[in-house]
Amino acid sequence: MTDRPSWAPQGIDLTVPSVSRIYDYFLGGSHNFEVDREAARLVIRAMPGVTKISQANRAVMHRAVRFAMDRGIDQFLDIGSGIPTFGNVHEVVHRTNPGAHVVYVDNDPVAVAHSRAVLNEAGNTDKAAIAAADLRDPRTVLDNPEVKRLLDFDRPVALLLVAVLHLLSDADKPREVVAALRDVLAPGSVLVVTHATLQFGPTPSAQRGVQEVYQRTTTPLIMRTKEEVELFFDGFELVEPGVVPLPHWRPEVPLSDDDDPAVLHGLAGVGLKA
């Protein structure tokens, strides 16, 4: 097969399930097609409670965003933002600081088109924008005109890598990717990472079933341990309580037994750049 030149466009294939539309389904959304739902149902069968992981992931992101805002950060770079359904970063941020800047990044053209529509409808494109770029090539992120337009890397930025690093295989060199982004961040910047794991949670053997589904998408799903996730914070100072299961990261209400233990399959951590 021939390699296309970099300026030749990628086609759109709606017969292939999309990670972001599967995630939307987990969150109860209808921004998805049957091919996505079919894949999502298979994941649910392999790992019951996965929808709760998505919610817990969303919740911990909000807590981390508020943590960054408490530190005075007013710039947010959310890479792998997916389909914006509700409770997106800019909604959370603008509720408190209407002047803050948020840039979403995704490599799924449909997610990008949808994000653009949502942001245009909201009518605040001077505060929030979507950039089509691929995390696996950090230069495409940093050189994107929307990123350059809204973010000032001379000041602290909150970099959100929420539920996205587990879509990068080791061949994609995720640690180098994170390091490349880290290098442009000003001191005082915040890194938020959430990541799938089998180390905790009730279905430690779910790997194969989940993996098989994600093989059918354009991205794999790589489970990593707490120790492996900690390596992404090279050059950052991990804030308390470190890398922990999603509900354990600075909970706002006491943990209760009602919570689905499946949420322990997600890890969260926040680091500060010195």
Place this chain on the structure above:
Amino acid sequence: MPRGRPGDKLRRFAAIWARAIYPLTATSMSRAEFEDYLLPLTRVLGDTLKARPFDPRPASEVGTALVAAHCTDPEALPSILGVIDAYLVLYCPPGPGLDNDECRVRCSRLQHAVAVGFSRALRERTLREQESIIRAALEAQNDAEGALAASEARFRAVFEGAAVGIGIADLDGQVLEVNEAMTRMFGSESLAMRRNVTEWVKSADTNCARGLNGELVRGERDRYDVERAYQRVDGSMLWANVRASLLRDAAGRPQYQLALIEDVTERRGLLRRLRHQATHDALTGLPNRALFFERLDAALADDTPTRRIGVCYLDLDGFKAVNDSLGHAVGDQLLVAVAERLQTCVTSPDQLVARIGGDEFVALHTDPKAPADVTALAERILDALSAPFPLVGRELTVHGSIGIVHGPVESRIAADVLRSADITMYRAKEQGGNRYEVADPVADARAITRHGLTNQLPSALEHDEFFIEYQPLVGLDDGTVHGAEALVRWCHPTHGILGPDQFIPLAESTGHIVGLGRWVLERAARQAYVWQTEHLGSGPPPRVNVNLSPIQLQHPELVHEVARVLEDTGLSPASLCLEVTESALIGADEDTLKPLRQIADLGVSIALDDFGTGYSNLSSLRWLPVSVLKLDRSFTHGMRGHAADPVDLKIVGGIVSLAHALGLTVTVEGVETRTQADHLRALGCDTGQGWYYARPGPPDRLHTLRLADAG
């Protein structure tokens, strides 16, 4: 029944409700926020429950609001309704006047309304989200198609604007599309389209190209390159570099063939022109030395035992005279005319005529059947030159001398073959020219190539390989030695002693004569000074005669040189005589004679050498600055015997009396017998020179001769 203010009761209900629903929602609200969200909804439920008249419809807003808060999980609905069913009447009592049954009925209808609102909102929301994702997908697709179209447009522009010809064909070779450059190259689109790819790639080595194309179409190779010629629509030839590549589909299966065609016609033409220029003589258009050697080398490289070669080395006789007398322009025209005639002598493709030097040509016959084929070629050449060349209104006659080498290829090398032919050509020239000679290994071994000698001249002078012999000039009346003529010899390290005939012409043609002549003059003058100092008797001391070449005569330093030599050696000018040939002075103007007059003014005598061999313009003797006439030996031939030729006697007698009348002395060369000497003495000649008196010899021989003579 719970106690407390109505507001507290509502909040209690909201708390219970939130605890039941929250785990099933996908909301990003915290539980407390969610509880706050449910409070107004609880109030709506309470108000609706007790409203009079009862209207359950406002409760549908509650279902709508819950969907808006992302309570979209179908599992949530039973929890939503279950809490209303169990606790609403308890925490929001409708007040007096409504019995329990009525309350239960109202609560049930209220739940129905909530369910309606929930379902309607969920349906609306689902449809809206589906629509928005479809719209996003379409937009993304449009974007991608737009980008694809732009990309296609770029590729199309590259395709159309490319300087190389591009053609796409299916696997059967059917041409599907060609670009403009391709059309231009072939001169016609239909011609380019009509061709099958197999035809495109067909080359001289057809099988090879077909094999390559087969491999390409089968997917066994991804590309190959060939160079080949096509016929354009106007019949002219298009030379092209063709690169054929395979285009595969997404699954890697062969799909199309792509041909990139680069027009190299001009480049090839240029290369051929350059090659022609490098291998042909610019003046005559004949193959040049380089091409001749290339062919000769190739012929010699084929060492098939039976293989032979033939080479005819041609040098024009008398070309130099044409060049000197009529100018180079005429000389060039003559060479062109000669070349044209030589071309006609080539009768088969294995023959080649080349110009390898000024007036030197060579004909190569590769693999002649018999030696006679080569001599026939030489004869044709001589024959072609036999008719005069009508040029510049004259009939110019040039002949040629040809040296032939032929024989088996064996292990000869080209340079040896040519040298042998060169030497042989000289033999033909020595025989008088206008003839051919065939190389003879024995003769070759002895022969001296003028080429070699010419190259060795300068170093020979340095290495002192020249020496001088002196031939006495004897007074005819008393037999005394008046002096001697200095004759230069070359003691060649391999060829032995060479006479002036063998190298003076070479020295003249290369200009080395100036240095050699100066050396002879110095040596001879020094020798004469020795004679002068040893001279005891009365009368003038012996003088020395030194030959001056015409080239030396034109040398601007000549007068200065002569004066310097006299100065350096201390020789009396009267003891030096410079001999100049009659031919060198024919047609000489005053400018040419001026140095001779200046030399004569120094007191040096000038002898007119070889008198009688040329035009012998007697009237010129009046004004030439000469004091001695040297009669050519041809005059004395007829006087060797007693019965002398009376005509010769009369001629010589006439010349002598004329010379004496003009105050000139007369020396006769070639005196071989006493009879000759007697005749010449009787005719009044002054001096004789020849074997009768002495052969040329070393300088001390003159001394003994003189002593003997005196004795």
